Structures are given as C-alpha cells and as structure tokens.
Amino acid sequence: MNKWIIFRQGILEELPLQLGVFPFGIIYGIMAIESGLTPLQSFLMSSIIFGGASQIVFVQLISSSSSIPIILTSITAINSRHFLYSLSMYDFLIKLKLKWRIILAYLLTDEAYAVSIRKFMKEPNNSLLRYHLLGTGLTLFTSWQMATLTGILLGGNLPQFLDLNFIIPLTFLAIIVPMINSISTFFAVLSSGLSSLYFKNLELSLWILLAGIVGLFVGFITRKLDKKE
C-alpha cells in the first residue's frame, strides 16, 4: 500500500464525520460574528486555534467580556485532551522528522484522531501511517474552514434542524462504540461518562479532564478481567 492510497483512505474515512463537523463549524461562525468578532478574526481563529469546542467557548467568553487569563485557562483546559491524543500516538510518530511532527500535531484534533487511531492500532507496523493522519487532518481542516466561512456569511439564518447539542455527541458515539471491545473498555466508557455527569458543574470545563482520569483509572484496574476472557 503506497502513501497516496493511505492518504486517500484517511480522506475517505474522515468524510462521513463532516456530517457532524460542518454544522458545528457553521454554528461557530454565526456565534463568532454575533459575539462581536470581526469576520477576519472569526475566520482566522479556525486556523490559529483549530479546535471546535474551544472556539465556541472562546466566543462565549469574549462576548461576556472575560479576561485574557480566564479565556486562556479555559481554552487550555478544554484542549488538554489533545495532550492525551498526542501521547497515545507517541510510538507511531516520535521517529518522524520534526517538520512532520509539527504538521501532524497541528492537525491532531478530535475527529482526525478518532479516525486515525483506529488505523494506527490496527496496523501498528505500517511505516506510512503518517499519511493517514495527514489525510484525516487535512480533510477536517478544509471542512472546518469552509464551514466557518459559511457560518460567517450566513449570519443568523441557521436552519432549525441543525441541533449542535445532538450532532456532536452522535458523531463521537458512532466512533467509539466499535472501539468498546472488552470488559475494561466498557467500564472505562461507563465510568468516564457517569463521572462526567457528576463533575458537570465544575468550572473551566474541568469535567472532561476529571472524567477522563476516572475512566483511565477504572479501565486500568479492570484490565485483569480482560485476561480471563
């Protein structure tokens, strides 16, 4: 399998997720304009930060006149999960040249990671895996920029059927259900989900991080049950 086939595979596997990403980007674009950001700021933020949920939080905070430290802390806390994504790809990417690691780190967002990590885990010895992540990442990047631009141009004329609060979890659900393939992964999912509801009222979106830690811990201690299968 050559690099172009793997690159194309990444693009094709990423495309279905754009059903969820594109409306999300449109909503971000609309919210950014309504928060008082200029069209240029709204558009370029999608390249500079390139992180869906955090950009929406950004415009919410900026519209409520939050201070820079609060905004910075919030955005960093929300995107702290990307640190974990990157960590889990260490084995696959650490031997690449620096320019590759910089490019792929920049593209390492939720949906690109979710698609590519399945490929990485399935074919850990494939030396061309970087092209898969490049394909998923560039597809997501292109889609996100186009969606942002559409939202900026649309203004407040959002179709009512686009329910952001449902599209995003639905997209992630479609990704993770096939990954629940053992007792420990099941308990990791269940514990992180339930604990996130418990932590929901914490500020700075810390519930994502704390629920993730709980899930990791539960998954780790229930690994013994997998071996008995």
Add this chain to the structure above:
Amino acid sequence: MTWLTIVLCGFFTFLMRFIPLSGIMPKKLYPNIKPSLEYIPLVVLTPIIFNGLSVFENNIIFVTENFKLYSAIIAVLAAIVFNNVLITITLGMLSFLLMSNFLNI
C-alpha cells in the same frame, strides 16, 4: 487585544498537541502509562457524549421526553450492527428528527 488572545490560545492549543511528540518529555515516563493509552479516545470522547445527550434542570437529569437519548440508543444499535460511521450518524439524526417533530410524549 482580541488578536493577542486568539494567538495565545492557538499557541497553547498547539503546545498541548505537540509536547508529547516534541521529544522533550522523559522517556522513562512513557512505558509506565502506556497500558492506559488505549482507553484515552474512549474516556475523553465519552464525557462529551454523555453531557451532550443529557437534559439537565436544577441538577436533575431527565430521561423521559429526552429524544436525544432515545435516538442515541438507536445509534448505538446501528453502530453495533453496521460498524459504519455514516450509517450510524444518519440513522441517529433521522430518528431524532422524526421523534422531535412527530412525537408528543
């Protein structure tokens, strides 16, 4: 000031993604946490799902009259049966649209 904030947020976001791949982290740390890494995508994405599907009011979670929850169950079944992202999203979205537009529980 807004531009500065955007650039700083972008910088810190990139750092989150790049630091583990930068090679500056101690190598001894990695083997200790490696067994837990396969859970990362699951435990990070699941909280977003749970919170997206939950309807809260005064710290009480509503289960009935929550069409998102019912549609998510259909989507889970679709994911198990078809193992296809596009089909799962389409069926989940369709069921949600149908329930929220035509059902009055």
